[in-house]
Amino acid sequence: MDMQMKRNENVKLLTIPLSMWRNDFQFPSYSSLSCSANHLAPLFNDTAAANYLCAQFDSISKGLADTTYFLFSPCSAPAPAKNTMNIMLTKVLDAAAGGLSYYLFGFAFAFGALSNGFIGRHFFGLRDFPMGASPSGDYSFFLYQWAFAIAAAGITSGTIAERTQFVAYLIYSSFLTGLVYPIVSHWFWSSDGWASAARSNGNVLFGSGVIDFAGSGVVHMVGGIAGMWGALIEGPRIGRFDRTDRSVALRGHSASLVVLGSFLLWFGWYGFNPGSFITIAKGIMGGQLSRRHWLGALRLLVGHWNAIDVCNGLLDGFAAITSGCAVVEPWAAIVCGFEAAWVLIGLNKLAAKVEYDDPLEAAQLHGGCGAWGVFFTRLFAKRVYMEEICGVGRPFGALMGGAGDSDIGGVRVGHGDHGGVVQKMNLLRISRDEIGEGIVLSTLVAAFTVTTWTRRSIEHGRGNPNWRRGTGRSKNMMKLEK
Known part of the structure:
Protein backbone atom coordinates (compact mmCIF):
# COMPACT_ATOMS: atom_id res chain seq x y z
CA MET A 1 0.00 0.00 0.00
CA ASP A 2 1.41 3.27 -1.04
CA MET A 3 1.79 5.79 1.77
CA GLN A 4 3.96 8.21 -0.18
CA MET A 5 2.87 11.68 -1.15
CA LYS A 6 2.04 12.21 -4.78
CA ARG A 7 4.85 13.98 -6.57
CA ASN A 8 5.58 15.41 -9.98
CA GLU A 9 9.11 15.37 -11.39
CA ASN A 10 9.29 19.13 -11.83
CA VAL A 11 6.69 20.48 -9.44
CA LYS A 12 6.47 19.14 -5.92
CA LEU A 13 2.81 18.95 -4.95
CA LEU A 14 2.20 18.37 -1.27
CA THR A 15 -0.87 16.35 -0.37
CA ILE A 16 -2.38 14.66 2.64
CA PRO A 17 -3.98 11.32 1.70
CA LEU A 18 -7.42 10.54 3.08
CA SER A 19 -6.98 6.86 2.35
CA MET A 20 -4.36 4.43 1.05
CA TRP A 21 -5.14 4.50 -2.64
CA ARG A 22 -3.34 2.93 -5.58
CA ASN A 23 -0.68 4.95 -7.32
CA ASP A 24 -2.99 5.70 -10.24
CA PHE A 25 -5.97 6.47 -8.04
CA GLN A 26 -6.43 10.02 -6.82
CA PHE A 27 -9.59 9.81 -4.70
CA PRO A 28 -9.80 11.02 -2.11
CA SER A 29 -6.56 12.95 -1.66
CA TYR A 30 -6.35 16.00 0.49
CA SER A 31 -4.74 18.76 -1.53
CA SER A 32 -3.55 20.96 1.25
CA LEU A 33 -1.77 24.23 0.73
CA SER A 34 0.60 23.49 -2.16
CA CYS A 35 4.20 24.56 -2.49
CA SER A 36 6.27 24.36 -5.67
CA ALA A 37 9.99 23.96 -5.05
CA ASN A 38 10.54 24.54 -8.75
CA HIS A 39 8.94 27.98 -8.50
CA LEU A 40 10.65 28.95 -5.25
CA ALA A 41 14.17 27.97 -6.31
CA PRO A 42 14.81 31.08 -8.48
CA LEU A 43 13.92 33.32 -5.52
CA PHE A 44 16.67 31.82 -3.38
CA ASN A 45 19.05 30.59 -6.07
CA ASP A 46 19.12 27.40 -4.05
CA THR A 47 17.00 24.33 -4.79
CA ALA A 48 17.78 22.77 -1.40
CA ALA A 49 16.47 25.84 0.43
CA ALA A 50 13.30 25.80 -1.65
CA ASN A 51 12.76 22.11 -0.88
CA TYR A 52 13.27 22.77 2.83
CA LEU A 53 10.73 25.61 2.87
CA CYS A 54 8.18 23.47 1.05
CA ALA A 55 8.68 20.66 3.55
CA GLN A 56 8.08 23.03 6.47
CA PHE A 57 5.08 24.54 4.73
CA ASP A 58 3.69 21.05 4.22
CA SER A 59 4.00 20.23 7.93
CA ILE A 60 2.17 23.42 8.90
CA SER A 61 -0.68 22.85 6.44
CA LYS A 62 -1.07 19.25 7.61
CA GLY A 63 -1.24 20.36 11.21
CA LEU A 64 -3.85 23.00 10.47
CA ALA A 65 -6.00 20.52 8.60
CA ASP A 66 -5.74 17.77 11.19
CA THR A 67 -6.51 20.01 14.15
CA THR A 68 -9.74 21.33 12.61
CA TYR A 69 -11.26 18.19 14.14
CA PHE A 70 -11.22 19.82 17.55
CA LEU A 71 -13.69 22.42 16.27
CA PHE A 72 -16.19 19.55 15.92
CA SER A 73 -16.00 18.71 19.61
CA PRO A 74 -17.13 21.54 21.93
CA CYS A 75 -20.93 21.43 21.85
CA SER A 76 -23.34 21.47 24.76
CA ALA A 77 -25.56 24.51 24.25
CA PRO A 78 -28.61 22.54 22.97
CA ALA A 79 -28.79 20.74 26.33
CA PRO A 80 -30.12 22.10 29.64
CA ALA A 81 -27.52 23.74 31.86
CA LYS A 82 -27.76 20.98 34.46
CA ASN A 83 -26.40 18.43 31.95
CA THR A 84 -23.77 20.62 30.31
CA MET A 85 -20.78 19.27 32.19
CA ASN A 86 -21.76 15.69 31.42
CA ILE A 87 -21.99 16.35 27.68
CA MET A 88 -18.65 18.13 27.62
CA LEU A 89 -17.13 15.18 29.46
CA THR A 90 -18.38 12.80 26.78
CA LYS A 91 -16.56 14.90 24.18
CA VAL A 92 -13.32 14.53 26.09
CA LEU A 93 -13.95 10.79 26.37
CA ASP A 94 -14.36 10.50 22.61
CA ALA A 95 -10.86 11.85 22.10
CA ALA A 96 -9.37 9.91 25.03
CA ALA A 97 -10.99 6.49 25.36
CA GLY A 98 -12.22 6.40 21.77
CA GLY A 99 -8.88 7.57 20.45
CA LEU A 100 -7.03 4.88 22.40
CA SER A 101 -9.40 2.23 21.07
CA TYR A 102 -8.81 3.40 17.51
CA TYR A 103 -5.05 3.34 18.04
CA LEU A 104 -5.04 -0.20 19.46
CA PHE A 105 -7.57 -1.86 17.16
CA GLY A 106 -9.52 0.52 14.94
CA PHE A 107 -6.82 1.62 12.54
CA ALA A 108 -5.76 -1.99 11.98
CA PHE A 109 -9.33 -3.05 11.21
CA ALA A 110 -9.77 -0.07 8.88
CA PHE A 111 -6.53 -0.02 6.90
CA GLY A 112 -4.55 -3.12 7.84
CA ALA A 113 -2.99 -4.74 4.79
CA LEU A 114 -3.90 -8.13 3.35
CA SER A 115 -7.53 -8.01 4.37
CA ASN A 116 -10.34 -10.26 3.19
CA GLY A 117 -12.36 -7.30 1.92
CA PHE A 118 -14.34 -7.14 5.15
CA ILE A 119 -11.79 -6.21 7.81
CA GLY A 120 -8.08 -5.38 8.04
CA ARG A 121 -5.63 -7.57 9.95
CA HIS A 122 -2.40 -5.61 10.47
CA PHE A 123 -1.02 -2.45 12.16
CA PHE A 124 -2.48 -3.20 15.62
CA GLY A 125 -1.12 -0.47 17.86
CA LEU A 126 0.55 0.89 14.69
CA ARG A 127 2.98 -2.01 14.80
CA ASP A 128 4.84 -2.46 11.48
CA PHE A 129 3.23 0.75 10.24
CA PRO A 130 5.06 1.94 7.07
CA MET A 131 7.56 4.63 7.99
CA GLY A 132 8.09 6.02 4.51
CA ALA A 133 11.21 8.01 3.70
CA SER A 134 11.45 9.75 7.06
CA PRO A 135 13.26 7.92 9.92
CA SER A 136 10.69 9.23 12.38
CA GLY A 137 7.80 8.12 10.19
CA ASP A 138 4.76 10.01 8.94
CA TYR A 139 1.73 9.51 11.16
CA SER A 140 -0.37 12.23 9.57
CA PHE A 141 -2.52 9.63 7.83
CA PHE A 142 -3.27 7.88 11.12
CA LEU A 143 -4.01 11.22 12.82
CA TYR A 144 -6.41 12.24 10.07
CA GLN A 145 -8.28 8.93 10.19
CA TRP A 146 -8.39 9.09 13.99
CA ALA A 147 -10.12 12.46 13.69
CA PHE A 148 -12.80 10.94 11.45
CA ALA A 149 -13.40 8.11 13.92
CA ILE A 150 -13.78 10.53 16.83
CA ALA A 151 -16.16 12.68 14.79
CA ALA A 152 -18.41 9.66 14.14
CA ALA A 153 -18.49 8.86 17.85
CA GLY A 154 -19.27 12.48 18.73
CA ILE A 155 -22.37 12.45 16.53
CA THR A 156 -23.96 9.73 18.61
CA SER A 157 -23.33 11.46 21.93
CA GLY A 158 -25.99 14.00 20.97
CA THR A 159 -28.69 11.43 20.24
CA ILE A 160 -28.45 9.80 23.69
CA ALA A 161 -27.76 12.96 25.67
CA GLU A 162 -29.36 13.76 29.04
CA ARG A 163 -30.25 10.16 29.96
CA THR A 164 -27.17 7.95 29.49
CA GLN A 165 -24.93 6.63 32.23
CA PHE A 166 -21.29 7.66 32.16
CA VAL A 167 -19.99 4.06 32.11
CA ALA A 168 -22.31 3.14 29.24
CA TYR A 169 -21.01 5.99 27.12
CA LEU A 170 -17.42 4.99 27.87
CA ILE A 171 -18.15 1.48 26.60
CA TYR A 172 -20.03 2.82 23.60
CA SER A 173 -17.32 5.24 22.49
CA SER A 174 -14.61 2.59 22.68
CA PHE A 175 -16.75 0.06 20.82
CA LEU A 176 -17.74 2.41 18.00
CA THR A 177 -14.25 3.78 17.35
CA GLY A 178 -12.52 0.44 17.85
CA LEU A 179 -14.78 -1.83 15.79
CA VAL A 180 -17.94 -0.50 14.14
CA TYR A 181 -16.61 2.61 12.40
CA PRO A 182 -13.28 0.99 11.35
CA ILE A 183 -15.04 -1.91 9.63
CA VAL A 184 -17.34 0.40 7.66
CA SER A 185 -14.44 2.69 6.69
CA HIS A 186 -12.50 -0.39 5.54
CA TRP A 187 -15.35 -1.36 3.23
CA PHE A 188 -15.47 2.01 1.49
CA TRP A 189 -12.09 3.72 1.92
CA SER A 190 -9.33 1.10 1.96
CA SER A 191 -7.71 -0.33 -1.16
CA ASP A 192 -8.95 -3.81 -0.18
CA GLY A 193 -12.55 -3.05 0.82
CA TRP A 194 -15.27 -4.92 -1.01
CA ALA A 195 -17.14 -1.68 -1.83
CA SER A 196 -14.14 0.62 -2.24
CA ALA A 197 -13.71 2.65 -5.41
CA ALA A 198 -9.97 2.07 -4.99
CA ARG A 199 -10.16 -1.70 -4.77
CA SER A 200 -6.99 -3.18 -6.24
CA ASN A 201 -7.95 -6.86 -6.18
CA GLY A 202 -11.21 -8.30 -7.43
CA ASN A 203 -14.11 -6.61 -9.15
CA VAL A 204 -15.09 -3.06 -8.25
CA LEU A 205 -18.67 -2.81 -6.96
CA PHE A 206 -21.03 -1.72 -9.77
CA GLY A 207 -17.96 -0.92 -11.85
CA SER A 208 -17.32 2.27 -9.88
CA GLY A 209 -17.31 1.41 -6.20
CA VAL A 210 -18.78 3.66 -3.54
CA ILE A 211 -17.93 7.33 -4.03
CA ASP A 212 -17.95 8.92 -0.59
CA PHE A 213 -15.33 11.64 -0.76
CA ALA A 214 -15.25 12.78 2.86
CA GLY A 215 -17.75 10.74 4.80
CA SER A 216 -21.48 11.36 4.26
CA GLY A 217 -21.89 7.62 4.60
CA VAL A 218 -18.73 6.48 6.37
CA VAL A 219 -18.79 9.16 9.09
CA HIS A 220 -22.21 10.83 9.23
CA MET A 221 -24.41 7.80 8.55
CA VAL A 222 -22.40 5.59 10.89
CA GLY A 223 -22.64 8.09 13.75
CA GLY A 224 -26.27 8.92 13.05
CA ILE A 225 -27.47 5.32 12.76
CA ALA A 226 -25.52 4.21 15.83
CA GLY A 227 -27.08 7.07 17.76
CA MET A 228 -30.54 6.19 16.47
CA TRP A 229 -30.27 2.67 17.85
CA GLY A 230 -29.05 4.00 21.17
CA ALA A 231 -31.95 6.44 21.43
CA LEU A 232 -34.48 3.76 20.48
CA ILE A 233 -33.15 1.39 23.12
CA GLU A 234 -33.10 4.04 25.86
CA GLY A 235 -36.42 5.63 25.03
CA PRO A 236 -37.37 9.33 25.24
CA ARG A 237 -36.47 11.74 28.02
CA ILE A 238 -39.04 12.27 30.77
CA GLY A 239 -41.24 15.21 29.78
CA ARG A 240 -40.41 15.01 26.06
CA PHE A 241 -43.98 13.90 25.25
CA ASP A 242 -47.06 14.80 27.29
CA ARG A 243 -49.93 12.53 28.31
CA THR A 244 -51.63 13.09 24.94
CA ASP A 245 -48.44 12.02 23.12
CA ARG A 246 -47.86 15.57 21.97
CA SER A 247 -44.24 16.59 21.43
CA VAL A 248 -42.93 19.07 24.01
CA ALA A 249 -39.87 21.11 23.05
CA LEU A 250 -37.11 20.97 25.68
CA ARG A 251 -34.83 23.80 24.71
CA GLY A 252 -31.17 24.14 25.60
CA HIS A 253 -29.57 26.73 27.84
CA SER A 254 -27.92 29.04 25.29
CA ALA A 255 -28.97 29.91 21.76
CA SER A 256 -25.90 32.15 21.45
CA LEU A 257 -23.57 29.23 22.03
CA VAL A 258 -25.49 27.15 19.51
CA VAL A 259 -24.84 29.77 16.83
CA LEU A 260 -21.19 30.08 17.85
CA GLY A 261 -20.77 26.31 17.75
CA SER A 262 -22.35 26.17 14.30
CA PHE A 263 -19.78 28.61 12.97
CA LEU A 264 -17.01 26.51 14.53
CA LEU A 265 -18.42 23.43 12.82
CA TRP A 266 -18.62 25.36 9.58
CA PHE A 267 -14.92 26.16 9.77
CA GLY A 268 -14.11 22.60 10.81
CA TRP A 269 -15.71 21.30 7.64
CA TYR A 270 -12.96 22.97 5.63
CA GLY A 271 -10.59 20.37 7.04
CA PHE A 272 -13.01 17.49 6.57
CA ASN A 273 -14.08 18.27 3.00
CA PRO A 274 -10.61 18.64 1.54
CA GLY A 275 -9.36 18.55 -2.01
CA SER A 276 -9.33 22.00 -3.54
CA PHE A 277 -10.89 25.42 -3.27
CA ILE A 278 -13.69 24.43 -5.64
CA THR A 279 -14.54 21.54 -3.30
CA ILE A 280 -14.76 23.97 -0.39
CA ALA A 281 -16.87 26.33 -2.49
CA LYS A 282 -19.35 23.58 -3.36
CA GLY A 283 -19.61 22.62 0.29
CA ILE A 284 -20.37 26.22 1.22
CA MET A 285 -23.06 26.50 -1.47
CA GLY A 286 -24.74 23.30 -0.31
CA GLY A 287 -24.81 24.45 3.31
CA GLN A 288 -25.91 28.01 2.54
CA LEU A 289 -28.77 26.98 0.29
CA SER A 290 -29.98 24.42 2.81
CA ARG A 291 -29.89 27.04 5.57
CA ARG A 292 -31.92 29.57 3.60
CA HIS A 293 -34.45 27.02 2.45
CA TRP A 294 -34.78 25.64 5.99
CA LEU A 295 -35.38 29.16 7.32
CA GLY A 296 -38.14 29.84 4.82
CA ALA A 297 -39.77 26.43 5.23
CA LEU A 298 -39.93 26.69 9.02
CA ARG A 299 -41.31 30.22 8.78
CA LEU A 300 -44.20 28.82 6.78
CA LEU A 301 -44.66 25.71 8.93
CA VAL A 302 -44.43 27.14 12.45
CA GLY A 303 -44.96 30.84 11.86
CA HIS A 304 -41.78 32.24 13.38
CA TRP A 305 -38.03 32.54 12.85
CA ASN A 306 -35.71 30.31 14.88
CA ALA A 307 -31.93 30.71 14.89
CA ILE A 308 -31.26 27.24 16.33
CA ASP A 309 -33.27 25.51 13.62
CA VAL A 310 -31.47 27.55 10.97
CA CYS A 311 -28.15 26.33 12.36
CA ASN A 312 -29.32 22.75 11.89
CA GLY A 313 -30.36 23.69 8.37
CA LEU A 314 -26.82 24.86 7.67
CA LEU A 315 -25.27 21.66 8.99
CA ASP A 316 -27.59 19.29 7.12
CA GLY A 317 -26.43 20.79 3.84
CA PHE A 318 -22.80 20.25 4.81
CA ALA A 319 -23.46 16.66 5.88
CA ALA A 320 -25.19 15.88 2.59
CA ILE A 321 -22.65 17.42 0.19
CA THR A 322 -19.71 15.79 1.98
CA SER A 323 -20.07 12.65 -0.12
CA GLY A 324 -20.07 14.17 -3.58
CA CYS A 325 -18.28 17.50 -3.16
CA ALA A 326 -15.43 16.29 -5.42
CA VAL A 327 -17.53 14.86 -8.25
CA VAL A 328 -20.57 17.14 -8.68
CA GLU A 329 -20.98 20.58 -10.22
CA PRO A 330 -21.57 23.68 -8.06
CA TRP A 331 -25.18 23.90 -9.23
CA ALA A 332 -25.68 20.28 -8.13
CA ALA A 333 -24.35 21.16 -4.67
CA ILE A 334 -27.10 23.78 -4.44
CA VAL A 335 -29.72 21.17 -5.36
CA CYS A 336 -28.26 18.79 -2.79
CA GLY A 337 -28.51 21.39 -0.03
CA PHE A 338 -32.05 22.35 -1.06
CA GLU A 339 -33.29 18.79 -0.80
CA ALA A 340 -31.32 18.10 2.39
CA ALA A 341 -33.41 20.73 4.17
CA TRP A 342 -36.60 18.87 3.25
CA VAL A 343 -35.05 15.57 4.33
CA LEU A 344 -34.34 16.97 7.79
CA ILE A 345 -37.77 18.60 8.12
CA GLY A 346 -39.49 15.36 7.11
CA LEU A 347 -37.43 13.21 9.46
CA ASN A 348 -38.08 15.57 12.37
CA LYS A 349 -41.81 15.36 11.72
CA LEU A 350 -41.58 11.57 11.57
CA ALA A 351 -39.54 11.44 14.79
CA ALA A 352 -42.19 13.43 16.65
CA LYS A 353 -44.92 11.20 15.22
CA VAL A 354 -43.33 7.96 16.44
CA GLU A 355 -42.15 9.54 19.74
CA TYR A 356 -38.48 9.22 18.92
CA ASP A 357 -36.38 11.54 21.11
CA ASP A 358 -33.10 12.95 19.81
CA PRO A 359 -32.09 16.09 21.75
CA LEU A 360 -29.78 17.38 19.02
CA GLU A 361 -31.57 15.90 15.98
CA ALA A 362 -28.25 14.17 15.29
CA ALA A 363 -29.66 10.96 13.84
CA GLN A 364 -31.96 12.87 11.49
CA LEU A 365 -29.31 15.40 10.51
CA HIS A 366 -26.26 13.18 10.14
CA GLY A 367 -27.85 9.82 9.45
CA GLY A 368 -30.70 10.99 7.24
CA CYS A 369 -28.94 13.79 5.36
CA GLY A 370 -25.78 11.69 5.10
CA ALA A 371 -27.81 8.95 3.41
CA TRP A 372 -29.31 11.55 1.08
CA GLY A 373 -25.80 12.74 0.21
CA VAL A 374 -24.62 9.24 -0.72
CA PHE A 375 -27.72 8.71 -2.87
CA PHE A 376 -27.36 12.16 -4.46
CA THR A 377 -23.78 11.41 -5.49
CA ARG A 378 -24.99 8.31 -7.31
CA LEU A 379 -27.31 10.50 -9.34
CA PHE A 380 -25.28 13.62 -10.14
CA ALA A 381 -21.60 12.61 -10.30
CA LYS A 382 -20.16 14.17 -13.46
CA ARG A 383 -18.17 12.17 -16.01
CA VAL A 384 -15.17 14.51 -16.19
CA TYR A 385 -14.72 14.47 -12.41
CA MET A 386 -15.21 10.71 -12.18
CA GLU A 387 -12.63 10.11 -14.90
CA GLU A 388 -10.20 12.46 -13.21
CA ILE A 389 -10.58 10.60 -9.94
CA CYS A 390 -11.24 6.99 -10.96
CA GLY A 391 -9.88 6.78 -14.49
CA VAL A 392 -11.46 6.63 -17.93
CA GLY A 393 -14.34 4.24 -18.36
CA ARG A 394 -15.79 4.40 -14.86
CA PRO A 395 -19.59 4.84 -14.59
CA PHE A 396 -20.90 8.23 -13.57
CA GLY A 397 -24.17 9.49 -12.15
CA ALA A 398 -27.58 7.83 -12.40
CA LEU A 399 -27.12 5.34 -9.57
CA MET A 400 -23.59 4.35 -10.59
CA GLY A 401 -22.88 2.84 -7.16
CA GLY A 402 -23.34 3.36 -3.47
CA ALA A 403 -23.91 1.47 -0.27
CA GLY A 404 -26.13 3.29 2.16
CA ASP A 405 -27.91 -0.01 2.85
CA SER A 406 -24.58 -1.58 3.80
CA ASP A 407 -23.95 1.25 6.25
CA ILE A 408 -27.32 0.68 7.89
CA GLY A 409 -26.89 -3.09 8.08
CA GLY A 410 -23.33 -2.99 9.38
CA VAL A 411 -24.05 -0.48 12.13
CA ARG A 412 -27.30 -2.24 13.07
CA VAL A 413 -25.57 -5.58 13.62
CA GLY A 414 -22.58 -4.09 15.40
CA HIS A 415 -23.97 -1.26 17.48
CA GLY A 416 -27.64 -2.16 17.90
CA ASP A 417 -26.90 -5.51 19.53
CA HIS A 418 -24.15 -3.95 21.63
CA GLY A 419 -26.58 -1.35 22.97
CA GLY A 420 -29.09 -4.05 23.82
CA VAL A 421 -26.53 -5.94 25.88
CA VAL A 422 -25.56 -2.80 27.82
CA GLN A 423 -29.25 -2.09 28.48
CA LYS A 424 -29.80 -5.61 29.84
CA MET A 425 -26.91 -5.02 32.26
CA ASN A 426 -28.68 -1.86 33.57
CA LEU A 427 -25.69 0.24 32.54
CA LEU A 428 -27.35 2.36 29.88
CA ARG A 429 -30.01 4.75 31.20
CA ILE A 430 -29.69 6.94 34.29
CA SER A 431 -32.28 6.82 37.08
CA ARG A 432 -35.36 9.06 37.24
CA ASP A 433 -33.91 10.98 40.18
CA GLU A 434 -30.76 11.72 38.22
CA ILE A 435 -32.85 12.89 35.27
CA GLY A 436 -34.67 15.41 37.45
CA GLU A 437 -31.61 16.56 39.33
CA GLY A 438 -29.32 16.62 36.34
CA ILE A 439 -26.47 14.25 35.56
CA VAL A 440 -23.80 16.76 36.53
CA LEU A 441 -25.43 17.48 39.88
CA SER A 442 -25.83 13.84 40.86
CA THR A 443 -22.55 12.34 39.67
CA LEU A 444 -20.18 15.18 38.79
CA VAL A 445 -20.02 18.91 39.46
CA ALA A 446 -22.29 21.63 38.15
CA ALA A 447 -21.25 23.72 35.17
CA PHE A 448 -23.71 26.51 36.04
CA THR A 449 -25.09 27.73 39.33
CA VAL A 450 -28.21 29.46 38.06
CA THR A 451 -31.31 27.58 36.94
Missing part, protein backbone atom coordinates in the same frame (compact mmCIF):
# COMPACT_ATOMS: atom_id res chain seq x y z
CA THR A 452 -34.00 29.41 35.00
CA TRP A 453 -37.61 28.27 35.26
CA THR A 454 -40.51 29.25 33.05
CA ARG A 455 -44.23 28.58 33.35
CA ARG A 456 -43.97 26.27 30.35
CA SER A 457 -41.15 24.23 31.87
CA ILE A 458 -43.08 23.89 35.15
CA GLU A 459 -46.29 23.01 33.34
CA HIS A 460 -44.68 20.10 31.53
CA GLY A 461 -42.69 18.93 34.52
CA ARG A 462 -39.29 19.76 33.08
CA GLY A 463 -36.61 18.72 35.54
CA ASN A 464 -39.14 17.48 38.12
CA PRO A 465 -38.40 13.87 39.17
CA ASN A 466 -41.94 13.51 40.56
CA TRP A 467 -43.49 14.14 37.17
CA ARG A 468 -44.56 11.07 35.23
CA ARG A 469 -45.76 10.90 31.69
CA GLY A 470 -49.42 9.99 31.52
CA THR A 471 -50.30 10.92 35.12
CA GLY A 472 -51.64 14.41 34.44
CA ARG A 473 -50.21 17.71 35.62
CA SER A 474 -46.97 17.88 37.54
CA LYS A 475 -46.98 18.69 41.28
CA ASN A 476 -45.34 22.04 40.55
CA MET A 477 -48.16 22.95 38.19
CA MET A 478 -50.83 22.03 40.75
CA LYS A 479 -49.11 24.19 43.39
CA LEU A 480 -48.94 27.06 40.91
CA GLU A 481 -52.67 26.79 40.18
CA LYS A 482 -53.50 26.94 43.92
